[in-house]
Amino acid sequence: MNITRVAKTERLSRVVVHEKVAYFSGLTADDKSQDTIGQTEQILAKADAFLEKIGSNRALILSATIWLRDIEDFDAMNSAWTAWIDKDEPPARATVQAVLGLPDIRVEIQFTVALP
Amino acid sequence: MNITRVAKTERLSRVVVHEKVAYFSGLTADDKSQDTIGQTEQILAKADAFLEKIGSNRALILSATIWLRDIEDFDAMNSAWTAWIDKDEPPARATVQAVLGLPDIRVEIQFTVALP
Amino acid sequence: MNITRVAKTERLSRVVVHEKVAYFSGLTADDKSQDTIGQTEQILAKADAFLEKIGSNRALILSATIWLRDIEDFDAMNSAWTAWIDKDEPPARATVQAVLGLPDIRVEIQFTVALP
Numbered sequence: 001m002n003i004t005r006v007a008k009t010e011r012l013s014r015v016v017v018h019e020k021v022a023y024f025s026g027l028t029a030d031d032k033s034q035d036t037i038g039q040t041e042q043i044l045a046k047a048d049a050f051l052e053k054i055g056s057n058r059a060l061i062l063s064a065t066i067w068l069r070d071i072e073d074f075d076a077m078n079s080a081w082t083a084w085i086d087k088d089e090p091p092a093r094a095t096v097q098a099v100l101g102l103p104d105i106r107v108e109i110q111f112t113v114a115l116p
Numbered sequence: 117m118n119i120t121r122v123a124k125t126e127r128l129s130r131v132v133v134h135e136k137v138a139y140f141s142g143l144t145a146d147d148k149s150q151d152t153i154g155q156t157e158q159i160l161a162k163a164d165a166f167l168e169k170i171g172s173n174r175a176l177i178l179s180a181t182i183w184l185r186d187i188e189d190f191d192a193m194n195s196a197w198t199a200w201i202d203k204d205e206p207p208a209r210a211t212v213q214a215v216l217g218l219p220d221i222r223v224e225i226q227f228t229v230a231l232p
Numbered sequence: 233m234n235i236t237r238v239a240k241t242e243r244l245s246r247v248v249v250h251e252k253v254a255y256f257s258g259l260t261a262d263d264k265s266q267d268t269i270g271q272t273e274q275i276l277a278k279a280d281a282f283l284e285k286i287g288s289n290r291a292l293i294l295s296a297t298i299w300l301r302d303i304e305d306f307d308a309m310n311s312a313w314t315a316w317i318d319k320d321e322p323p324a325r326a327t328v329q330a331v332l333g334l335p336d337i338r339v340e341i342q343f344t345v346a347l348p
Binding site: 020021060062063065071074078081082085087089090091092093094095096097098112114 | 119121124125126127128129130131132134135139140141142181183214215216217224226
Binding site for chain 2: 235248258
């Protein structure tokens with residue numbers, strides 16, 4: 001049994017690694033004044049930083065749950081997503097609409113990732 | 117490290133198999149003119165096809181997240197679900213309401229599945 | 233391949249253990265007349281019982297998805313959560329708003345947990 005917790009707060013860890021699988025918290029943008037494309041790009045840059053920190057990479061993402069404040073932003077989120085994702089190794093994915101933690105959060109993404 | 121990706125598009129894989137666990141994308145019905153029972157049956161038929169493709173089966177489903185466009189359809193979804201599921205080996209499950217990718221999508225289901 | 237299913241109904245298992253990972257169903261409070269803090273405390277007490285039953289504990293929780301009927305209850309849920317969680321070993325987490333299975337369900341939590 002081998003668990004590593006990354007970027008802990010008093011209530012959650014941003015990433016928890018167990019054996020060869022990493023469970024990410026829902027990631028949101030820091031600059032919430034940006035639109036859905038900008039917020040998605042910020043989230044994916046955060047994901048890159050955590051992937052590097054745990055020694056994984058985009059090609060090892062297993063699955064993603066994406067919540068959009070407004071499902072009408074589906075194409076906007078996808079434009080940032082498609083530019084970022086490893087096209088040869090895309091994860092399983094589900095995208096639904098949900099009101100998120102703060103009114104100006106347009107998108108939140110939670111990843112499950114394999115380790116090499 | 118052993119990852120297999122099934123039915124890839126430019127943005128997602130319908131199923132990602134890592135070691136002995138398969139992560140499914142959220143599945144929706146192709147014929148969205150059908151009601152919630154009909155859409156759920158279509159989703160479960162799709163799941164059967166993917167289960168067969170990866171060499172798994174209904175008795176090895178670990179968990180399911182179910183999103184309903186209208187939570188009032190809970191009983192309708194369950195009637196199709198209960199007819200399909202392996203009653204001796206039912207998965208963990210959570211069901212919540214969410215607006216989904218298109219207005220006529222009544223139900224979306226995401227599975228996590230073990231491999232034999 | 234080793235799967236154990238705990239507290240089965242005809243449609244789901246409250247917990248499914250596969251190898252060294254346990255997948256929980258979304259847990260809700262039995263006494264739904266209580267407010268969000270009371271309902272969260274009930275859910276966490278249920279989680280304790282299931283954790284004990286499968287031989288795990290709070291320090292081995294990998295991730296949690298939390299649905300709130302009203303995202304305005306975020307702080308109320310967190311007050312019960314923070315009092316309960318292992319502060320040295322907090323899980324990954326995502327919290328979103330969703331209409332849940334019954335009108336008086338204020339909160340639902342789904343855990344993924346490691347076994348020792």
